[in-house]
Amino acid sequence: xxxxxxxxxxxxxxxxxxxxxxxxxxxxxxxxxxxxxxxxxxxxxxxxxxxxxxxxxxxxxxxxxxxxxxxxxxxxxxxxxxxxxxxxxxxxxxxxxxxxxxxxxxxxxxxxxxx
Amino acid sequence: xxxxxxxxxxxxxxxxxxxxxxxxxxxxxxxxxxxxxxxxxxxxxxxxxxxxxxxxxxxxxxxxxxxxxxxxxxxxxxxxxxxxxxxxxxxxxxxxxxxxxxxxxxxxxxx
Numbered sequence: 379x380x381x382x383x384x385x386x387x388x389x390x391x392x393x394x395x396x397x398x399x400x401x402x403x404x405x406x407x408x409x410x411x412x413x414x415x416x417x418x419x420x421x422x423x424x425x426x427x428x429x430x431x432x433x434x435x436x437x438x439x440x441x442x443x444x445x446x447x448x449x450x451x452x453x454x455x456x457x458x459x460x461x462x463x464x465x466x467x468x469x470x471x472x473x474x475x476x477x478x479x480x481x482x483x484x485x486x487x488x489x490x491x492x493x
Numbered sequence: 494x495x496x497x498x499x500x501x502x503x504x505x506x507x508x509x510x511x512x513x514x515x516x517x518x519x520x521x522x523x524x525x526x527x528x529x530x531x532x533x534x535x536x537x538x539x540x541x542x543x544x545x546x547x548x549x550x551x552x553x554x555x556x557x558x559x560x561x562x563x564x565x566x567x568x569x570x571x572x573x574x575x576x577x578x579x580x581x582x583x584x585x586x587x588x589x590x591x592x593x594x595x596x597x598x599x600x601x602x603x604x
Contacts, residue, residue, distance in 0.1 A: 410591045421497075421584050421595035422536060429591075467536060471591055478548045479524060479591050483536045 380405040380472050384484025391458050392492050399487045401468035402450040410471040411451050412481070413442060415464045422467060426453070458491045465489070495519040497596035499585050505602045506575055514570045514599045516585030525568045526586040526593065527560065529553070536584065542568065575603045 381404040391397050403411075409430040414422035428435045428442045428451065435442050439458075444451040455462055465488050469481040498517045506512050518525050527539040540550040542560055550558075559571045568587075572579055580603045586593040 412592065414595075421597045424592060424594065427592060478541045478543070479588060479593065480526065480538045480541050480549055481528075481536075481586075481593060482538065485535045 380408055380470055380482040382468060382470050382482050382484040384468050384487060386487060387485065388488045388490070390490045390492060393458060393460060395458055397453075397455045397458050397462070397489055397491075399453045399466055399468070399489070400450060401452070401470075401484050402448075403470045403482075404449070405470070405472055406446075406449065408470040408472050410479070411442070411444060412469050412471075413440075413453050414467045414469065414483075416467060416486070417464045425466075455489075458489075460491050460493050463489055463491045497585055497587055497594050499583075499596035499599050501599060502597065503600045503602075505604065508577055508603055509574050512572050512575055512601060514572075514583050514585075514601070516568045516570075516587075516596055517566050518568055518585065518587030519594060520566070522587035522589050522594075524548075524588045525560075525562070526588075527570045528584045528586060528595075529581040530584065530598075531581045539570075539583075572601075575601075577603050579603050 384401045412427035415425045416422045439456045441454040465486045467486045468484040500515045525542040528536050530536045540554045541548045557573045561569050582598040584598045585596045
């Protein structure tokens with residue numbers, strides 16, 4: 379099955395700096411890669427996603443890049459703000475599709491943005 | 494904006510008791526999921542449900558677990574005889590295609 383590795387496990391940046399979180403996946407058939415933000419005591423919230431036919435996607439201060447050949451994808455947050463502090467999870471959906479879009483998650487990155 | 498809702502938000506139970514966790518997915522979604530997250534760990538897939546049947550389940554989802562969609566709106570996860578290691582946050586998610594939307598979770602504590 380799919381395996382997703384995520385680095386770093388913790389990341390501390392100064393407000394205004396950029397933050398980059400990297401993930402690799404094992405199943406070359408995986409074709410959808412969402413990123414979720416989880417605040418304390420809450421469920422994961424989708425912040426951005428990318429499909430395998432696209433190399434990069436941007437939404438304001440957040441961008442995601444995908445390298446299918448190397449099987450890795452990254453989350454980039456620019457101009458970080460204290461409210462960006464949370465745990466970020468990457469995930470992958472396998473290529474089986476059909477009746478199942480199950481997510482395989484990375485272990486998460488605790489991002490702390492210091493004012 | 495439609496949301497996935499879950500009840501209860503917290504549940505404390507004694508080992509060996511049965512618990513039922515409830516979810517109301519987004520109304521026009523077709524695929525439903527349960528995930529769990531042990532404190533400090535990653536979110537793990539438990540089971541997916543489509544067209545009124547389980548489409549995939551993980552190794553965690555053993556005979557003590559069952560899911561049901563008893564009516565057009567609710568989606569439930571039942572744990573028949575809880576164990577200490579079942580203590581976790583349980584998240585329900587739903588989707589029409591790939592993008593999954595998660596509920597706020599139920600924190601289950603087994604004593």
